[in-house]
Amino acid sequence: MSTHQDLLKHFEDVQNRMDQAIEQFPWENRSAYLSWLRQTYEYAKNSTRILAITAGFLTETKYSNRFLQHTVEEKGHEKLLENDTKHLSSTLAQLKAYPEAKAFHQSLYYSMLYDDPMAIFGWVIMLEGIACRKGGYIYDRVVKAHGPKGASFLKVHATEDIKHIESALATLATITDSERLVVIDAMEMYADLYCLVLNRVTAESSKQTFQAA
Secondary structure, three states: OHHHHHHHHHHHHHHHHHHHHHHHHHOHHHHHHHHHHHHHHHHHHHHHHHHHHHHHOOOHHHHHHHHHHHHHHHHHHHHHHHHHHHHHOHHHHOOOHHHHHHHHHHHHHHHHHHOOOOOHHHHHHHHHHHHHHHHHHHHHHHHHHHOHHHHHHHHHHHHHHHHHHHHHHHHHHHOHHHHHHHHHHHHHHHOOOHHHHHHHHHHHHHHHHHOOO
């Protein structure tokens, strides 16, 4: 039997691991930051669709309503990434989306259709936990290195996701034991996948820096 405290402990453990990954990422490196924008766009452009479809598969109204509300809140955020990239004198079309970033969001459809749509809660709280805990930290580093006009996506999520994560964790306090295990497993899996995205971006940007030198 699992409890809400078990979920919160797993959430804290995952976020501690993500804190380290975020701190080690080379945000000041222009090519790394541009690539991060491109990889983030890969799931941001699909986020409203993913959230809306999840709402349709959930049978509990209180859960589906939350995803529908979240869908509205995420609408248009991919445009922020387009503008941020433009302000850094680049375009998303010029940047490559890595397989790790595609897997990060494409696997969500499998979870919805063939596993359990409650798994999407794990994806949501993992990402929003990062934004809540480290959004301001990332934003400060990016603004210092690249200026505020290229950090609008970070600015929005560093402020908005604080209330989102509080709401999500409160909602998860009422889920069943089996649903809780689904959320925990998904949260840990998507944390691992997101680390793979960050590691790939770091490795590729390091190659570019070495070649330029």
